[in-house]
Amino acid sequence: MDSRTDTSTTVQGAVKTVSLYQKSKKIYPRAVHGFFSNWRWALVWITQIVFYGMPWLQWNDRQAVLFDLLTRRFYIGGLVLYPQDFIYLTGLLIISAYALFLFTAVAGRLWCGYACPQTVYTEIFLWFEHRFEGDRAQRMRLDAAPWNGEKILRKGGKQLAWILFALWTGFTFVGYFTPIRSLGASVLSLGLGPWEWFWVLFYAFATYGNAGFMREQVCKYMCPYARFQSAMFDKDTLIISYDAERGDPRGARGKKVDPKSKGLGDCVDCGVCVQVCPTGIDIRNGLQYECIGCSACIDACDGIMDKMGYEPGLIRYATQHSLQQHLTRAQMWRRAFRPRVLIYTAILVLIVGAVGTSLWLRSPFRVDVVRDRATLARIVDEGRIENVYRLQIMNATEQTQRFRIAASGLPDLKVDQTSDIEVGPAEAQWVTVSVQAGFEAATQAGPGSHEIHFDVERVDAKGAPAVVREKSTFIVPR
Amino acid sequence: MSDFTSSFWSWYVIAITVGGLAFCVFILAVASKRTVMADDNSTGHTWDVDLREMNNPLPRWWMGLFILTVVFAVIYLALYPGLGINKGTLNWSSAGQLEAEHAKARQTMAPLYERFMAMGPEALAQDKQAMGIGERLFVNNCAGCHGSDGRGSKSFPNLTDNDWLGGSGVDYIAKTIAEGRQGMMPPMGAAVGTPEDVKNVANYVLSLSGSAHNAIAAQLGKSKFGACAACHGADGKGLQAMGAPNLTDKVWLHGWGEAAVIAMINGGKTNVMPQHASRLSPEQTKVLAAYVWSLSHKGDPKTALAAPQ
Numbered sequence: 001m002d003s004r005t006d007t008s009t010t011v012q013g014a015v016k017t018v019s020l021y022q023k024s025k026k027i028y029p030r031a032v033h034g035f036f037s038n039w040r041w042a043l044v045w046i047t048q049i050v051f052y053g054m055p056w057l058q059w060n061d062r063q064a065v066l067f068d069l070l071t072r073r074f075y076i077g078g079l080v081l082y083p084q085d086f087i088y089l090t091g092l093l094i095i096s097a098y099a100l101f102l103f104t105a106v107a108g109r110l111w112c113g114y115a116c117p118q119t120v121y122t123e124i125f126l127w128f129e130h131r132f133e134g135d136r137a138q139r140m141r142l143d144a145a146p147w148n149g150e151k152i153l154r155k156g157g158k159q160l161a162w163i164l165f166a167l168w169t170g171f172t173f174v175g176y177f178t179p180i181r182s183l184g185a186s187v188l189s190l191g192l193g194p195w196e197w198f199w200v201l202f203y204a205f206a207t208y209g210n211a212g213f214m215r216e217q218v219c220k221y222m223c224p225y226a227r228f229q230s231a232m233f234d235k236d237t238l239i240i241s242y243d244a245e246r247g248d249p250r251g252a253r254g255k256k257v258d259p260k261s262k263g264l265g266d267c268v269d270c271g272v273c274v275q276v277c278p279t280g281i282d283i284r285n286g287l288q289y290e291c292i293g294c295s296a297c298i299d300a301c302d303g304i305m306d307k308m309g310y311e312p313g314l315i316r317y318a319t320q321h322s323l324q325q326h327l328t329r330a331q332m333w334r335r336a337f338r339p340r341v342l343i344y345t346a347i348l349v350l351i352v353g354a355v356g357t358s359l360w361l362r363s364p365f366r367v368d369v370v371r372d373r374a375t376l377a378r379i380v381d382e383g384r385i386e387n388v389y390r391l392q393i394m395n396a397t398e399q400t401q402r403f404r405i406a407a408s409g410l411p412d413l414k415v416d417q418t419s420d421i422e423v424g425p426a427e428a429q430w431v432t433v434s435v436q437a438g439f440e441a442a443t444q445a446g447p448g449s450h451e452i453h454f455d456v457e458r459v460d461a462k463g464a465p466a467v468v469r470e471k472s473t474f475i476v477p478r
Numbered sequence: 479m480s481d482f483t484s485s486f487w488s489w490y491v492i493a494i495t496v497g498g499l500a501f502c503v504f505i506l507a508v509a510s511k512r513t514v515m516a517d518d519n520s521t522g523h524t525w526d527v528d529l530r531e532m533n534n535p536l537p538r539w540w541m542g543l544f545i546l547t548v549v550f551a552v553i554y555l556a557l558y559p560g561l562g563i564n565k566g567t568l569n570w571s572s573a574g575q576l577e578a579e580h581a582k583a584r585q586t587m588a589p590l591y592e593r594f595m596a597m598g599p600e601a602l603a604q605d606k607q608a609m610g611i612g613e614r615l616f617v618n619n620c621a622g623c624h625g626s627d628g629r630g631s632k633s634f635p636n637l638t639d640n641d642w643l644g645g646s647g648v649d650y651i652a653k654t655i656a657e658g659r660q661g662m663m664p665p666m667g668a669a670v671g672t673p674e675d676v677k678n679v680a681n682y683v684l685s686l687s688g689s690a691h692n693a694i695a696a697q698l699g700k701s702k703f704g705a706c707a708a709c710h711g712a713d714g715k716g717l718q719a720m721g722a723p724n725l726t727d728k729v730w731l732h733g734w735g736e737a738a739v740i741a742m743i744n745g746g747k748t749n750v751m752p753q754h755a756s757r758l759s760p761e762q763t764k765v766l767a768a769y770v771w772s773l774s775h776k777g778d779p780k781t782a783l784a785a786p787q
Contacts, residue, residue, distance in 0.1 A: 014515070014516040014517060015513055015514070015515060015516060015522075016513070016514060016516040017511050017512070017513050017514075018511065018512060018514055018533060018535065019510055019511055019535065019538075020509070020510050020511065020512050020535050020536060021510055021535055021536050021537070021538040021540065021541040022535035022536065022537055022538060023537075023538050024537050024538065024539070217537060217539070221536075221537055221540065372621070372625055372626045372627075373621070373622070373626075374621055374622045374623060374624075374625055374626075374631075375625040375626075375630075375631045378625075378629070378630075378631045378632065379734070380629075381728075386629075388625050388626050388627050388629070389626075390617075390626050430613070430617075432626045432627040433627075434627050434629065
């Protein structure tokens with residue numbers, strides 16, 4: 001997408017016909033080593049150890065992290081979440097969004113460059129590619145060469161490694177939704193169910209296709225983040241910048257030649273920063289939406305500067321203001337504490353605190369009250385008015401709990417429940433409950449619907465006592 | 479095709495669908511090229527002095543995906559209904575899929591029900607799994623009239639007491655579920671006599687169970703009870719063989735008090751329990767009958783009816 005042109009020349013020149021659909025140019029990113037690349041690899045390791053390792057951890061004789069869609073229970077360590085706890089997912093998404101806003105406002109696309117699965121898997125697939133086919137120049141040579149034994153061996157080996165890795169990824173992904181240990185056994189005996197096969201293969205295919213072939217195309221054409229990053233950046237956002245003032249005019253020169261004598265800047269125009277770029281852009285053209293902030297060009301340029309005996313940092317993390325106004329590092333960092341960043345931080349802290357507190361104070365069980373769908377009310381012995389309810393009690397712990405139900409809101413309310421209700425670990429149970437109001441009390445309250453509430457109390461509490469209060473209505477007939 | 483009155487609309491839908499697909503392909507084929515200025519890669523369109531439209535081509539795989547969706551649409555429309563009244567080569571229908579899923583569910587449940595079929599009603603009532611299934615069957619099929627707790631309402635019998643109109647036991651319940659029942663009390667006002675007589679008989683009926691009544695009226699009504707005795711018996715204890723209720727207990731299915739009894743004598747009543755054999759399999763009926771039976775046999779009656787907490 002190199003369509004930068006000089007806008008001052010609008011000469012009506014020759015006309016040609018082009019396709020609206022462009023064959024993508026293959027990008028051969030060159031391997032790079034340096035400070036930021038070490039960070040990138042560290043994050044690859046961390047994220048992948050977490051992703052591939054977590055489903056194997058055990059807790060209470062079951063998988064520590066398991067999203068059991070069939071029974072609709074999400075287990076995360078000691079936490080048992082029900083569909084009713086979906087609000088926490090909302091909280092998580094809001095936290096993620098604000099964290100993204102905050103990091104983007106401070107330091108640009110940190111997520112893209114270091115933690116985004118697209119980047120991380122591309123990095124891993126590139127590493128395989130590098131093992132089998134060599135670095136940039138060798139890969140280009142190999143692609144241009146005619147097919148022979150060696151090419152088949154190298155390409156085939158790479159594909160095999162990619163496919164195995166992708167399959168393992170798909171397997172791990174499904175392992176979050178169905179116990180991974182038994183899943184492993186079923187894979188070995190080829191006894192997976194059709195949906196397990198589908199998702200293992202689908203996720204494997206998605207990994208293989210995205211990290212092996214689509215790569216930067218995903219970032220450029222599919223990812224919406226690239227498109228709205230401009231709304232999150234300002235002139236004090238750290239971006240990967242080429243210091244044009246110092247670098248230009250560019251040009252080749254000998255190591256011993258003083259660039260000033262030739263009227264040149266520090267950029268030796270070696271093109272390494274372009275060669276290492278995984279999205280194939282030239283950072284010296286300034287900030288572009290394709291730049292995923294991976295800082296490979298920084299490491300590459302610093303390496304060249306080092307070889308040339310120049311100061312590093314011709315390409316560096318810098319803000320637009322710091323480049324224009326020649327700010328020192330300290331001045332630049334001070335500007336990080338601007339209202340926008342402070343507000344994002346405050347909101348983020350607030351929401352994390354709120355979600356954390358609500359998780360901490362979460363009741364060990366939940367109750368849903370459903371009025372009987374058929375009988376509005378009926379009159380039983382002694383003219384008492386009876387309403388029927390169905391209560392669903394959901395045990396959100398991994399111990400059996402016993403409950404007692406009480407109702408209040410009208411005078412002389414009685415719950416016709418004979419024994420405590422026992423609900424097994426992480427189970428949900430429907431209980432049918434009749435509630436009676438005395439004739440006098442009901443007459444006094446008058447016909448119609450009256451608000452009452454149920455207090456469901458945990459009675460054999462080994463931990464703290466817990467009561468859940470749920471609203472409902474009691475109907476007195478005319 | 480009951481939604482539409484003529485086959486014209488079917489052809490209308492077919493024309494729009496096929497035409498739309500053809501148009502997509504046509505656009506892809508014809509409009510995939512564009513003329514640009516060779517020197518600056520713009521289209522030559524200029525607005526507001528210097529705003530120019532650049533040539534910004536889509537990646538080609540994007541077009542590939544578009545073609546794939548068209549191919550998918552064609553295959554889909556060939557396999558599934560979608561083109562007007564065309565049923566598709568797979569002959570798929572939502573009703574058919576539901577039936578297939580039911581069959582599959584029945585198949586998975588078969589071993590379970592096989593176990594249940596080998597058990598007696600008491601054993602079933604003790605079986606947690608059977609009672610869990612029974613409860614769900616009850617809530618889905620019976621609770622609409624009898625209430626979630628099975629205690630019924632006016633004109634809908636309470637299933638948790640031990641008062642059974644036409645018989646008792648699990649087999650009676652199962653037969654009632656499968657075949658339904660019809661209860662009929664003919665209008666007896668004319669046979670009893672004047673409205674005053676009817677009132678007196680009503681009071682006599684109330685006195686049989688010791689319910690609130692006018693003792694003098696009851697005395698007067700006793701002689702007229704003969705009209706009722708044919709079904710309810712001379713002592714008013716009812717006749718299960720006829721489905722005639724016992725009038726000496728305090729169970730009042732169609733309302734309690736003088737007015738309700740008078741209305742019953744004058745108007746009679748036809749009460750219907752619908753049949754469920756077309757909805758429930760014999761296996762389900764057996765489990766459900768055991769569940770209903772268990773409602774009135776919950777362990778020791780003393781603890782089951784203990785005072786609410």
